Each structure stands twice: as C-alpha cells, then as structure tokens.
Amino acid sequence: MTDIDQQAELAKAGANIDGRWDAIVHFAKNFPLACFGITIVIMFVLMAIFADVIAVHDPVQTDSNLSLAAPSMTNIMGADMMGRDMFARIVHGSRISLVVGISSTLLGGIIGVVIGLMSGYLLGWFDLIMQRIIDIMQALPLLVLALVMAASLGPSLENTILAISIPLVPRVARVVRSSTLALREMPFVEAARAAGMTELRVAFRHVLPNTLAPLIVLGTAQLGSAILVEASLSFLGLGVPEPHPSWGRMLSENAAEYARVAPWLVIFPGLAISVVVFGTNLLGDALRDILDPRQRS
Amino acid sequence: MVEASQATTAAGKTPVLKVEGLKKHFPIKKGILSRTVGNVFAVDGVSFSINEGETLGLVGESGCGKSTVGRTVLRLLEPTEGKIEVEGTDITTLNKPALRNFRREMQIIFQDPYSSLNPRMSAGDIVGELLKVHGIAESKEQEKERVAELFDKVGLRRAQMDSFPHEFSGGQRQRIGIARALALNPRLIIGDEPVSALDVSIQAQVINLLMDLQQEFKLSYLFIAHDLAVVEHISDHIAVMYLGRIVEYTDKKTLFTSPQHPYTEALLSAVPIPDPTIRREKIILKGDVPSPIKPPSGCHFHTRCPYVEERCKVEEPLLREIAPGHQVCCHLR
Numbered sequence: 001m002t003d004i005d006q007q008a009e010l011a012k013a014g015a016n017i018d019g020r021w022d023a024i025v026h027f028a029k030n031f032p033l034a035c036f037g038i039t040i041v042i043m044f045v046l047m048a049i050f051a052d053v054i055a056v057h058d059p060v061q062t063d064s065n066l067s068l069a070a071p072s073m074t075n076i077m078g079a080d081m082m083g084r085d086m087f088a089r090i091v092h093g094s095r096i097s098l099v100v101g102i103s104s105t106l107l108g109g110i111i112g113v114v115i116g117l118m119s120g121y122l123l124g125w126f127d128l129i130m131q132r133i134i135d136i137m138q139a140l141p142l143l144v145l146a147l148v149m150a151a152s153l154g155p156s157l158e159n160t161i162l163a164i165s166i167p168l169v170p171r172v173a174r175v176v177r178s179s180t181l182a183l184r185e186m187p188f189v190e191a192a193r194a195a196g197m198t199e200l201r202v203a204f205r206h207v208l209p210n211t212l213a214p215l216i217v218l219g220t221a222q223l224g225s226a227i228l229v230e231a232s233l234s235f236l237g238l239g240v241p242e243p244h245p246s247w248g249r250m251l252s253e254n255a256a257e258y259a260r261v262a263p264w265l266v267i268f269p270g271l272a273i274s275v276v277v278f279g280t281n282l283l284g285d286a287l288r289d290i291l292d293p294r295q296r297s
Numbered sequence: 298m299v300e301a302s303q304a305t306t307a308a309g310k311t312p313v314l315k316v317e318g319l320k321k322h323f324p325i326k327k328g329i330l331s332r333t334v335g336n337v338f339a340v341d342g343v344s345f346s347i348n349e350g351e352t353l354g355l356v357g358e359s360g361c362g363k364s365t366v367g368r369t370v371l372r373l374l375e376p377t378e379g380k381i382e383v384e385g386t387d388i389t390t391l392n393k394p395a396l397r398n399f400r401r402e403m404q405i406i407f408q409d410p411y412s413s414l415n416p417r418m419s420a421g422d423i424v425g426e427l428l429k430v431h432g433i434a435e436s437k438e439q440e441k442e443r444v445a446e447l448f449d450k451v452g453l454r455r456a457q458m459d460s461f462p463h464e465f466s467g468g469q470r471q472r473i474g475i476a477r478a479l480a481l482n483p484r485l486i487i488g489d490e491p492v493s494a495l496d497v498s499i500q501a502q503v504i505n506l507l508m509d510l511q512q513e514f515k516l517s518y519l520f521i522a523h524d525l526a527v528v529e530h531i532s533d534h535i536a537v538m539y540l541g542r543i544v545e546y547t548d549k550k551t552l553f554t555s556p557q558h559p560y561t562e563a564l565l566s567a568v569p570i571p572d573p574t575i576r577r578e579k580i581i582l583k584g585d586v587p588s589p590i591k592p593p594s595g596c597h598f599h600t601r602c603p604y605v606e607e608r609c610k611v612e613e614p615l616l617r618e619i620a621p622g623h624q625v626c627c628h629l630r
Contacts, residue, residue, distance in 0.1 A: 187413035188412060188415045191414075195400060195481070196396075197397075209415075293461040294461070
C-alpha cells in the first residue's frame with residue numbers, strides 16, 4: 001500500500017504504535033472507571049483461583065481459642081464464633097460467589113437470548129405464548145421467585161444457580177425481544193435476506209450482535225445482583241449449604257448475634273459483596289463501550 | 298405491448314426481468330381475531346420488462362408503490378398476484394432454498410446508506426459475507442482478494458476493508474452497498490432510490506459509477522427514483538407510476554420530449570431547468586395522493602387531473618400503446 005494508507009492504518013491502531021503498554025495507558029486515560037472495574041473483577045477472579053495460596057488458614061478449621069478473635073497479625077480479619085479464620089473464609093467464599101454469579105448469569109442469559117430472539121423474530125403464536133409466560137414471571141420480584149425456586153428445589157450449589165438463573169430469563173428475553181423487533185425491519189437485515197442468507201444466520205449474525213449493548217449492561221448488572229441474591233438466599237438459609245463459606249451466609253449468621261461484640265464479622269463480608277458488585281457494574285459499562293465499534297478511537 | 302418495443306432492441310432474447318400483472322396488497326387487520334377489514338393496494342397490476350444491459354427508471358411520488366415493486370420483484374415481499382421472471386425463471390414459484398440460491402442473480406442497493414450496513418461488521422466483512430454464504434470463495438485469502446477487487450471497482454481503498462461503516466461518509470457507504478450488490482455477479486440490480494439520500498455532488502459520482510459498472514458487467518437495472526433529472530441520466534426506458542399502477546411507459550427521449558399522461562406532464566414541469574432566462578409554465582397538482590386503501594373510481598388520477606372529464610370518474614383507463622413503444626393509461630390520448 002501507499003505511505004498514506006499505512007499511516008492511516010497506524011493512526012487507526014491508535015497507541016499501538018509504541019507497543020501494548022501504551023495502549024493500556026491510553027485506554028486507562030479514556031475510561032478510568034472502566035479500568036477500576038476491570039481491576040476489581042480481575043482481583044476477584046484471581047482471588048477465587050488462588051484461594052488456597054492466598055489464604056494461609058483453612059476456612060473450615062475450627063479453633064475454640066480463636067472464637068470471636070479480633071483482627072490481629074495472624075488473623076487479619078479476625079475469626080468467627082467457631083474460631084474459623086475470617087480472611088480464609090472470605091477468600092474461599094469468592095469461589096462460591098464467582099461460580100454462582102457467572103454460571104447463573106450465563107445460564108439465564110443464554111435461555112433469555114434464545115427466547116427473546118425467537119419471540120421477536122418469529123412473532124405469531126410463539127411470541128404470544130412466550131410473552132404471557134414472561135409476564136407471569138415478571139410479576140414476581142427476582143428474590144421472591146428465586147426464594148420459591150430454592151425452597152422447592154432444596155439447598156445445594158446447583159439448585160442455587162438454577163434458582164437464580166430462572167428469574168433472569170424474562171428480563172433478558174424482554175430486552176432482546178424489543179431490540180429484535182426494531183432490528184428486523186432495518187435495511188441491513190433486509191439486505192442480508194436479499195443476499196440469500198438463511199433466517200438462522202440473519203438472526204444470529206445480523207440481529208443478535210446489535211442487541212449486545214443493552215444485553216451486556218444487563219448481564220453484568222445481573223452478575224452483581226446474582227451475587228446479591230445468592231447472599232440473600234444464604235442469609236435465609238436456602239443458599240449454598242455448610243461447610244462451603246458463602247459471603248451471604250457469613251453476613252447472616254453473624255449479623256444478628258455478633259454485630260456489636262465483633263463488628264469485623266459483619267463488615268468484611270459486607271465489604272466484599274459491595275466491592276465485587278460495584279466492580280461488575282463498572283465492568284459492564286466498560287464492556288459495552290469496548291464492544292461497540294463506534295466508541296473505538 | 299411492452300414486448301413490441303423490445304423486439305426492436307433485442308430480438309428473440311429473453312429479458313433479464315419480466316414482470317406480468319404484479320399485485321401486492323397489504324391486508325389491514327383489526328381486532329383480536331385479526332379480521333381483514335381492508336387492503337392497501339400498494340401495487341395493483343404492474344407489467345414491464347428489462348433487457349440485458351438496460352435500465353428501466355421507475356418514477357413516482359412517495360407512496361405510489363415504486364419501492365414495493367422493487368421489494369416484491371426480489372421476493373423480499375411475497376407478491377399477491379402476478380408473475381416475476383428473472384432470466385426466464387419464474388421466481389414466484391421457487392421454494393425457499395431455491396430462492397436463496399437464486400438470489401445471486403438479483404441484488405438490491407438501498408436508499409439509506411446509513412441503516413443498510415450492519416454497524417457491527419467491518420466493510421470487508423459486509424461484502425465478503427455474501428461470498429461465504431454462497432460458497433464462492435474457497436479460502437479466506439480468495440475471499441479477501443475478491444473483496445479487494447470489488448473495493449477497487451467501486452472506488453474504495455483496499456485499506457478501508459477493516460474499517461467499520463461509521464468511519465465512512467454517506468457516499469462511501471453507498472459504495473460499500475454497491476460492492477455488496479456486485480459481490481455475487483448478479484444479472485439484475487434493483488436500485489431503491491440509491492442516490493436520493495446523498496449530496497447532489499455525490500449523486501453524480503454514484504450514478505456515473507453505476508453506469509460504468511453496467512457497461513463493464515452487462516448489468517440490468519431497475520432504478521427507482523422520485524427525481525426525474527436523476528432518472529433521465531441513467532435510464533433507457535422510464536415507467537411513471539401513480540397509485541400502484543404504471544400510467545406511462547416509454548423510452549427516455551420520448552418521455553421528455555412528448556409526455557402524454559397529464560401526471561407525467563406535471564412531473565416534468567417540476568424538473569428545474571438550469572437556465573434562469575427560460576420561463577416555463579408549472580403545472581402544480583392540487584391535493585394529495587389519494588389513499589391506496591380506497592383508490593378513486595375510474596382513472597386513479599381523476600381527482601387531481603387538470604383535464605378531467607366525466608368518463609374519467611367512472612371508466613377505468615387501460616395502459617394502451619399510442620405509438621410504437623409508448624404506452625399511456627389515459628382516456629384522453
């Protein structure tokens with residue numbers, strides 16, 4: 001190509017001229033909040049993966065000498081009533097939160113996308129029936145629906161995931177359906193059809209990617225609220241059962257009885273939940289911007 | 298009728314596009330039982346044909362059904378009635394897979410260069426996807442090379458293949474749309490007002506590009522427009538539409554020198570002449586286009602016609618040949 005073309009290419013690649021690090025700095029300057037969110041989420045994920053390395057103590061090992069111990073050099077977040085190290089429990093608890101959050105959001109999201117896309121694309125009786133079912137599901141709040149699900153399925157990790165993911169379906173389906181309705185009439189969708197593409201390809205290659213922006217924001221917001229719902233379910237004794245450390249249950253077990261005598265038992269799990277939910281929300285906004293070609297500089 | 302005029306230009310050859318008695322009615326549904334309470338007679342009995350390498354300009358004001366004709370001809374809308382033959386194949390009888398396969402013969406260029414390109418695909422992918430879907434390119438490299446050739450042809454730089462639609466101007470976007478229409482080597486391209494959304498200076502560029510491509514690839518165009526000046530430049534024949542029907546059909550020269558239908562006269566008097574010393578009497582039509590839900594009785598145009606007579610209100614005129622290759626739908630000619 002010509003020199004001008006090459007320069008245009010380089011300019012388009014942005015800060016990539018001087019290597020990857022500059023690109024990261026460039027990104028951080030443009031989206032400082034996004035970086036903050038990404039950092040929180042990455043730390044959270046690393047914490048879950050390397051929980052055994054980070055936490056020196058065993059999260060389920062009890063020690064009567066340490067019962068309600070205040071934060072110290074050996075137990076930096078103190079210990080609970082049974083003398084289990086709080087730091088170890090919070091670090092290991094991130095695994096539960098992560099697994100529950102991600103898998104329930106993915107499960108609910110995928111089912112919701114398929115239903116929403118089919119509903120908005122096929123219309124007719126399928127749409128009519130699906131939308132009425134969704135109306136019924138939406139009439140119940142997320143937590144209440146999850147509660148009913150969890151109560152009827154019984155407490156276990158899989159059931160908790162299922163209980164949280166089902167209530168996500170109607171929200172995702174509604175968002176995808178409404179975007180699909182608008183997109184199916186767009187000339188570029190008509191162009192895809194005129195080019196002889198199958199309806200399946202048109203739906204997944206041309207309609208679905210354009211519903212992504214609201215979907216990602218919704219998905220990450222749901223990731224946060226899934227973690228919250230898991231905490232709430234565990235708080236009510238319907239979530240992930242003992243001995244798995246769950247942030248929500250740590251909060252619930254301790255809040256009522258020890259909030260005054262040992263506030264660290266409440267502060268740290270609460271802080272962990274808040275920070276992670278905050279981080280996922282920031283990440284959601286960042287992803288929406290990054291995945292939109294129009295926002296790229 | 299139509300065939301008579303074409304017999305002189307291409308004797309014995311099957312036209313690239315032949316439309317006979319095409320009708321497209323949109324039912325109006327009401328109530329929970331979706332009862333059909335009426336019809337929008339968007340296209341009501343249209344016949345024409347286009348030979349290889351020729352351009353038929355289809356003009357008319359907004360809402361006259363010209364875009365519906367274009368979409369129905371491609372079976373993007375299912376015709377209510379009539380025959381559409383592309384290269385001798387009646388496409389109204391094709392089943393879905395056969396139609397998908399047949400689409401490589403006929404393509405469309407859209408009016409709006411903004412909404413007609415998927416904002417999430419790069420320019421190269423938008424064009425290349427068609428090659429992939431129809432299994433034309435055997436490898437990724439071949440596909441890239443073919444797309445690059447198409448970019449050359451429509452006057453885009455190869456380096457722009459990785460850019461996204463929002464990085465292009467309106468005229469450049471329309472060139473991407475043209476490259477996409479050309480990708481499958483079609484015989485027929487339908488231009489649905491392909492230049493009316495562009496600046497006047499860009500319009501000329503795009504029209505000239507379309508004409509060059511027509512020469513090179515022996516393309517046939519159905520060129521839909523509401524601007525007669527644009528159509529005059531590109532068309533061989535022109536069909537004037539009013540309320541779902543063709544009211545006048547002839548070659549370009551005859552239409553501009555001796556228009557016969559009162560509606561065509563009115564349209565022509567609205568074309569600006571680039572000479573301020575020439576004064577011309579303008580025929581300003583009264584009122585709006587009547588609703589295609591309840592078209593007027595008799596001649597559809599009688600409600601606005603300056604020469605209206607009693608019989609126009611009751612008797613429906615037919616498209617008749619008044620001179621070789623010149624058809625008019627009017628009682629008075």
